[in-house]
Amino acid sequence: xxxxxxxxxxxxxxxxxxxxxxxxxxxxxxxxxxxxxxxxxxxxxxxxxxxxxxxxxxxxxxxxxxxxxxxxxxxxxxxxxxxxxxxxxxxxxxxxxxxxxxxxxxxxxxxxxxxxxxxxxxxxxxxxxxxxxxxxxxxxxxxxxxxxxxxxxxxxxxxxxxxxxxxxxxxxxxxxxxxxxxxxxxxxxxxxxxxxxxxxxxxxxxxxxxxxxxxxxxxxxxxxxxxxxxxxxxxxxxxxxxxxxxxxxxxxxxxxxxxxxxxxxxxxxxxxxxxxxxxxxxxxxxxxxxxxxxxxxxxxxxxxxxxxxxxxxxxxxxxxxxxxxxxxxxxxxxxxxxxxxxxxxxxxxxxxxxxxxxxxxxxxxxxxxxxxxxxxxxxxxxxxxxxxxxxxxxxxxxxxxxxxxxxxxxxxxxxxxxxxxxxxxxxxxxxxxxxxxxxxxxxxxxxxxxxxxxxxxxxxxxxxxxxxxxxxxxxxxxxxxxxxxxxxxxxxxxxxx
Amino acid sequence: xxxxxxxxxxxxxxxxxxxxxxxxxxxxxxxxxxxxxxxxxxxxxxxxxxxxxxxxxxxxxxxxxxxxxxxxxxxxxxxxxxxxxxxxxxxxxxxxxxxxxxxxxxxxxxxxxxxxxxxxxxxxxxxxxxxxxxxxxxxxxxxxxxxxxxxxxxxxxxxxxxxxxxxxxxxxxxxxxxxxxxxxxxxxxxxxxxxxxxxxxxxxxxxxxxxxxxxxxxxxxxxxxxxxxxxxxxxxxxxxxxxxxxxxxxxxxxxxxxxxxxxxxxxxxxxxxxxxxxxxxxxxxxxxxxxxxxxxxxxxxxxxxxxxxxxxxxxxxxxxxxxxxx
Numbered sequence: 002x003x004x005x006x007x008x009x010x011x012x013x014x015x016x017x018x019x020x021x022x023x024x025x026x027x028x029x030x031x032x033x034x035x036x037x038x039x040x041x042x043x044x045x046x047x048x049x050x051x052x053x054x055x056x057x058x059x060x061x062x063x064x065x066x067x068x069x070x071x072x073x074x075x076x077x078x079x080x081x082x083x084x085x086x087x088x089x090x091x092x093x094x095x096x097x098x099x100x101x102x103x104x105x106x107x108x109x110x111x112x113x114x115x116x117x118x119x120x121x122x123x124x125x126x127x128x129x130x131x132x133x134x135x136x137x138x139x140x141x142x143x144x145x146x147x148x149x150x151x152x153x154x155x156x157x158x159x160x161x162x163x164x165x166x167x168x169x170x171x172x173x174x175x176x177x178x179x180x181x182x183x184x185x186x187x188x189x190x191x192x193x194x195x196x197x198x199x200x201x202x203x204x205x206x207x208x209x210x211x212x213x214x215x216x217x218x219x220x221x222x223x224x225x226x227x228x229x230x231x232x233x234x235x236x237x238x239x240x241x242x243x244x245x246x247x248x249x250x251x252x253x254x255x256x257x258x259x260x261x262x263x264x265x266x267x268x269x270x271x272x273x274x275x276x277x278x279x280x281x282x283x284x285x286x287x288x289x290x291x292x293x294x295x296x297x298x299x300x301x302x303x304x305x306x307x308x309x310x311x312x313x314x315x316x317x318x319x320x321x322x323x324x325x326x327x328x329x330x331x332x333x334x335x336x337x338x339x340x341x342x343x344x345x346x347x348x349x350x351x352x353x354x355x356x357x358x359x360x361x362x363x364x365x366x367x368x369x370x371x372x373x374x375x376x377x378x379x380x381x382x383x384x385x386x387x388x389x390x391x392x393x394x395x396x397x398x399x400x401x402x403x404x405x406x407x408x409x410x411x412x413x414x415x416x417x418x419x420x421x422x423x424x425x426x427x428x429x430x431x432x433x434x435x436x437x438x439x440x441x442x443x444x445x446x447x448x449x450x451x452x453x454x455x456x457x458x459x460x461x462x463x464x465x466x467x468x469x470x471x472x473x474x475x476x477x478x479x480x481x482x483x484x485x486x487x488x489x490x491x492x493x494x495x496x497x498x
Numbered sequence: 499x500x501x502x503x504x505x506x507x508x509x510x511x512x513x514x515x516x517x518x519x520x521x522x523x524x525x526x527x528x529x530x531x532x533x534x535x536x537x538x539x540x541x542x543x544x545x546x547x548x549x550x551x552x553x554x555x556x557x558x559x560x561x562x563x564x565x566x567x568x569x570x571x572x573x574x575x576x577x578x579x580x581x582x583x584x585x586x587x588x589x590x591x592x593x594x595x596x597x598x599x600x601x602x603x604x605x606x607x608x609x610x611x612x613x614x615x616x617x618x619x620x621x622x623x624x625x626x627x628x629x630x631x632x633x634x635x636x637x638x639x640x641x642x643x644x645x646x647x648x649x650x651x652x653x654x655x656x657x658x659x660x661x662x663x664x665x666x667x668x669x670x671x672x673x674x675x676x677x678x679x680x681x682x683x684x685x686x687x688x689x690x691x692x693x694x695x696x697x698x699x700x701x702x703x704x705x706x707x708x709x710x711x712x713x714x715x716x717x718x719x720x721x722x723x724x725x726x727x728x729x730x731x732x733x734x735x736x737x738x739x740x741x742x743x744x745x746x747x748x749x750x751x752x753x754x755x756x757x758x759x760x761x762x763x764x765x766x767x768x769x770x771x772x773x774x775x776x777x778x779x780x781x782x783x784x785x786x787x788x789x790x791x792x793x794x795x796x797x798x799x800x801x802x803x804x805x806x807x808x809x810x811x812x813x814x815x816x817x818x819x820x821x822x823x824x
Contacts, residue, residue: 191607
């Protein structure tokens with residue numbers, strides 16, 4: 002075994018250990034540890050990606066001295082390595098963009114606690130990406146849930162506390178359903194390792210015993226993960242949690258935490274039940290319908306909102322709907338489109354959150370729509386960032402959002418039964434997206450007549466500017482050079498099965 | 499009539515106190531226990547109205563919605579719908595359980611090669627007599643590593659929520675000093691019954707906790723349960739003797755460094771065994787003779803580390819909930 006194969010293990014343990022280290026460091030040192038860990042994990046994941054792309058084979062890594070069904074095991078392929086690299090990039094930029102705001106909004110003595118949360122979120126995301134064992138996945142889902150609550154409430158105002166309580170209740174319902182599902186699946190198959198469960202599931206279907214509990218197990222696990230990633234009817238916790246927490250938390254929650262659960266769901270679909278079993282069950286149609294509903298209702302709620310940050314939060318509901326719609330199409334292209342949208346939406350939504358905070362700061366910290374006139378002139382870099390993010394969300398060519406919409410449309414063509422509803426909802430949702438995003442872009446570029454708000458010079462916020470520029474570059478790269486990414490996802494999905 | 503003791507001497511003797519106590523003439527503890535019952539909270543009609551008004555104002559400001567008839571109707575519908583939904587979910591789950599393989603059947607899918615190897619080879623492969631310990635700390639140690647970090651992250655979030663800053667006071671909250679004063683008012687001081695009971699119980703609890711931790715690889719027990727017992731003992735000690743006594747050996751610094759030390763030992767030790775295991779290198783940690791106290795390789799030190807983390811977490815939770823700081 003090559004030394005490179007140790008990288009998944011090293012990245013999980015490094016980020017876990019750095020959380021422990023940060024607990025005894027002062028805030029400033031913890032900040033550097035955090036940055037160093039994210040950067041080094043990102044570099045290692047890039048090396049791993051190159052290696053796996055060369056061999057074109059996934060590998061399993063034994064966690065301990067005992068082979069798989071007895072001991073723990075993690076697994077890495079092209080898709081896993083690519084996701085790890087991408088999550089690290091987004092997380093680093095989110096932390097940079099929100100750094101100044103974090104210093105203002107969070108008490109000095111609690112800064113190191115914030116970096117502990119971020120490190121542990123990173124490690125749990127990596128574990129969710131690499132895991133090959135359902136129970137390991139559940140343990141790290143727990144870490145992810147609790148740390149996300151901490152991210153929401155570390156800025157202690159009334160609304161964030163309420164949002165954290167809501168998030169916790171909904172998220173624990175999701176965890177509970179997932180856990181019940183895992184327990185029943187263990188009872189039916191006698192295994193926790195993904196590949197063994199898949200064999201046992203195939204056997205169950207062949208013999209025809211236990212098919213009823215199998216379908217219910219599948220439904221429970223899918224529902225649990227859908228609640229945790231805020232699919233449409235379960236999205237009530239989302240606007241407050243994203244709208245009032247400190248800005249790096251909002252960006253990390255919307256672009257990484259919920260995406261980690263969706264990635265786990267895709268992994269479960271492919272590696273636990275098998276894609277064809279999932280495709281033949283009717284759960285896929287339920288996901289499809291709720292995905293379509295989310296695309297419409299999320300956008301409608303966003304149009305009604307006059308608070309800009311809550312508007313962006315509601316737009317997340319719509320975008321999560323796109324991802325579930327792609328999964329619900331039940332074709333391979335649909336799955337590729339969903340995973341591409343996970344990436345594209347993460348890059349766009351994090352950019353929007355980071356850009357919005359610059360605009361509201363330039364408008365006297367007011368989040369109301371009516372104070373934002375001309376904000377893009379007062380904080381130029383934030384204005385550019387917001388425009389790029391909005392164009393990407395709407396799906397204008399050259400930006401990341403366009404590619405995923407194109408892929409969704411292609412995927413719908415492969416599935417004749419679901420073609421019409423997909424196309425219609427896709428068109429309607431794009432128009433609704435355009436309504437509220439373009440409205441905002443026009444407003445921030447409308448010169449204000451007599452404004453008392455001062456211009457924020459770029460010199461004062463160097464790190465913020467760098468983060469926004471890198472986000473913009475990332476978005477345009479994803480939009481222009483989409484083919485390598487799509488190829489990577491395709492070969493990664495082939496390694497899954 | 500002769501008396502061996504004068505009246506004055508008699509009043510100092512044990513018999514005098516005993517008979518007075520027996521006849522109910524004097525309460526020995528009167529004046530020694532500082533606990534004073536709080537006035538029961540009574541709300542006047544005026545205050546009640548003000549409270550309801552305030553609540554409505556907050557609701558209006560937060561959500562910008564008045565409780566109109568439509569909202570009320572929706573709330574009623576919401577409650578009814580949630581009850582119906584929960585009923586359906588319960589029925590569905592019960593129905594599913596009836597389809598599951600029967601408990602205790604020999605041909606149940608869970609009775610497969612996995613549990614077979616745990617039971618048959620567990621002793622030779624891990625060196626632990628207690629199969630459960632061998633399983634959670636050796637076979638599936640990665641899950642347990644995650645689980646102890648769940649505890650760690652839970653303490654961190656409670657710290658974020660409840661720790662009060664020494665200096666800052668943002669108007670609504672209270673400072674650490676005020677919390678200290680509040681604690682002094684509301685908590686009993688030098689309660690003799692509690693102190694006597696704690697004096698007897700705490701050493702026993704501590705020793706039992708240590709036994710459960712150290713014996714984890716030989717019999718029922720382990721780090722999680724033993725740590726919880728020790729944490730409970732610490733909380734009892736704190737309640738009986740107050741913060742002044744506990745602060746001599748347990749401050750925030752102690753908590754920080756003990757849990758840091760335990761978790762980093764856990765992390766590093768397990769990283770070593772993961773690394774050697776995956777790369778098929780020799781593990782130099784000896785297994786020892788099964789049944790001896792120093793046996794089963796890393797399981798004993800790991801149990802100690804987990805026990806320390808759990809005990810510190812329990813104690814820290816209690817302290818934070820009581821006065822928002824150590």
